[in-house]
Amino acid sequence: MSLYQPLSLINGQWVGASSGATFDVINPATGAIVEKVADLSADDCKAAIDAAEAAFPKWAALTAKERATILRRWFNLITEHTEALAELITEEMGKPLAEARGEVAYGASFVDWFAEEGRRIYGDVIAPHMADKRILAIKQPVGVVAAITPWNFPLAMITRKVSPALAAGCTVVIKPSEDTPLTALAVCELANQAGMPAGVINCVTGMDAPAIGQVLTGDSRVRKVTFTGSTQVGKILYRQCADSVKKLSLELGGNAPFIVFDDADLDAAVDGAMLCKFRNAGQTCVCANRILVQSGIHDRFVEAFSARVKAMKVADGKTEGSEIGPLINADGKAKVEQHVEDALAKGATAVCGGSPHDAGPLFYSPTVLVGVTKDMRMASEETFGPVAPIYRFDREEEAIALANDTQYGLAAYFYTEDLSRTFRVYEALDYGIIGVNTGIISTEVAPFGGVKESGLGREGGPHGIEEFLETKYGCIGIKL
Numbered sequence: 134m135s136l137y138q139p140l141s142l143i144n145g146q147w148v149g150a151s152s153g154a155t156f157d158v159i160n161p162a163t164g165a166i167v168e169k170v171a172d173l174s175a176d177d178c179k180a181a182i183d184a185a186e187a188a189f190p191k192w193a194a195l196t197a198k199e200r201a202t203i204l205r206r207w208f209n210l211i212t213e214h215t216e217a218l219a220e221l222i223t224e225e226m227g228k229p230l231a232e233a234r235g236e237v238a239y240g241a242s243f244v245d246w247f248a249e250e251g252r253r254i255y256g257d258v259i260a261p262h263m264a265d266k267r268i269l270a271i272k273q274p275v276g277v278v279a280a281i282t283p284w285n286f287p288l289a290m291i292t293r294k295v296s297p298a299l300a301a302g303c304t305v306v307i308k309p310s311e312d313t314p315l316t317a318l319a320v321c322e323l324a325n326q327a328g329m330p331a332g333v334i335n336c337v338t339g340m341d342a343p344a345i346g347q348v349l350t351g352d353s354r355v356r357k358v359t360f361t362g363s364t365q366v367g368k369i370l371y372r373q374c375a376d377s378v379k380k381l382s383l384e385l386g387g388n389a390p391f392i393v394f395d396d397a398d399l400d401a402a403v404d405g406a407m408l409c410k411f412r413n414a415g416q417t418c419v420c421a422n423r424i425l426v427q428s429g430i431h432d433r434f435v436e437a438f439s440a441r442v443k444a445m446k447v448a449d450g451k452t453e454g455s456e457i458g459p460l461i462n463a464d465g466k467a468k469v470e471q472h473v474e475d476a477l478a479k480g481a482t483a484v485c486g487g488s489p490h491d492a493g494p495l496f497y498s499p500t501v502l503v504g505v506t507k508d509m510r511m512a513s514e515e516t517f518g519p520v521a522p523i524y525r526f527d528r529e530e531e532a533i534a535l536a537n538d539t540q541y542g543l544a545a546y547f548y549t550e551d552l553s554r555t556f557r558v559y560e561a562l563d564y565g566i567i568g569v570n571t572g573i574i575s576t577e578v579a580p581f582g583g584v585k586e587s588g589l590g591r592e593g594g595p596h597g598i599e600e601f602l603e604t605k606y607g608c609i610g611i612k613l
């Protein structure tokens with residue numbers, strides 16, 4: 134079977150909407166229709182919860198090794214189909230093919246890691262408080278999990294949630310973004326080929342995300358919601374989950390500071406900023422959203438960094454050597470334009486870029502702005518585009534205060550060669566993830582997640598599987 138799958142997956146069957154409705158998936162680089170995909174209603178979505186609930190007892194009862202065997206087959210199939218999956222990601226999402234291949238490897242790494250981690254779920258035997266009691270704490274899967282995912286990493290945001298859930302013994306209903314359902318459906322097809330039992334993974338595609346979200350959060354059989362997306366939608370889901378007191382993981386927006394101190398290795402800082410800012414055309418939650426540079430290195434940094442930015446190749450992600458693809462949609466592009474216009478009107482200067490790019494209607498030129506200040510919109514909101522705003526500062530405490538002056542707390546980065554400063558700043562930054570002398574921090578082995586309004590819970594590493602487990606305490610009375 135082709136990896137191109139236009140139908141939703143419910144109980145091991147590919148199904149269309151009961152109304153027969155479909156929606157168009159658009160290639161953001163060309164505007165062409167990639168595929169027409171099933172547009173399921175909120176009612177259709179209930180069948181997916183039914184299937185996940187019915188499949189749960191049998192899946193949970195397998196040994197961790199049996200689940201791991203299926204997950205490992207899934208990992209192998211994703212890896213074998215890297216090229217086809219990468220092409221699909223580029224087609225519906227726009228990122229350069231080289232980055233899409235990287236996303237497949239990154240996404241697959243969670244399946245591999247959690248296949249192993251599922252076999253290391255331990256409980257405790259606790260010294261009792263009375264002589265005739267024995268105390269245990271065991272870990273059990275939470276139950277049916279709903280996973281709602283964004284468009285910017287259409288494969289990895291799914292495997293980062295679904296792999297630990299499945300390894301723990303949960304069953305899942307995935308709701309991918311309407312912008313990128315095809316990658317989600319393709320990885321589900323590979324799960325089928327790996328021998329995943331019917332109902333263990335279900336994937337519901339549809340345009341009416343709020344209505345589908347209401348069903349997933351309102352149904353008491355769903356015991357956990359795991360969401361990656363905007364802080365605004367995360368707050369809606371948080372409220373909606375309150376009625377049935379679900380467990381919740383939220384991976385939300387960021388406003389990452391990238392701080393370059395006077396004592397930084399300049400070349401390393403420029404390399405890090407390029408990767409951290411321009412990956413996925415600046416559309417990642419951990420992208421540098423504010424680049425803070427100390428006065429003593431400011432001008433040299435701006436010169437070296439903007440020379441690299443000016444040389445970037447902007448083109449359809451399928452073009453050989455493309456480094457910056459299109460933005461996801463017209464709203465995404467409008468936000469970038471508004472942020473830049475606002476900054477320029479308030480006194481910032483564009484060293485390069487600062488306008489749309491002629492590669493197509495959704496392309497924006499990689500941009501470096503200097504003289505950016507706190508009163509500009511981009512200081513407090515995620516720009517989610519290829520725009521690098523540079524702020525100048527003089528003292529370490531000033532940089533820390535500026536970095537922490539946001540409601541977000543996902544990722545922060547800094548460059549320094551001073552060991553004492555490394556620890557001072559690492560501890561002072563109010564963020565869930567800190568990159569020191571590196572601009573790339575994502576890996577399956579580490580706990581990824583934010584503080585403040587960037588979210589709840591962690592994905593990846595040993596912490597990632599805990600999110601899908603409940604602790605059950607047993608107090609056993611014995612005759613002495």
Ligand code: NAP
Binds near residue numbers: 286361366543
């Ligand atoms: P979004 O608009 O919040 O959408 C995320 C997902 O939620 C999509 O599947 C969307 O469906 C769905 N959705 C929208 N409204 C909903 C509702 N009322 N109820 C239930 N589901 C709803 O975010 P996005 O624009 O796709 O993604 C970009 C955001 O994600 C950025 O803020 C970024 O920082 C954040 N992000 C965070 C992380 C992290 O790990 N912290 C990682 C990646 C991205 P439709 O697309 O079909 O509307």
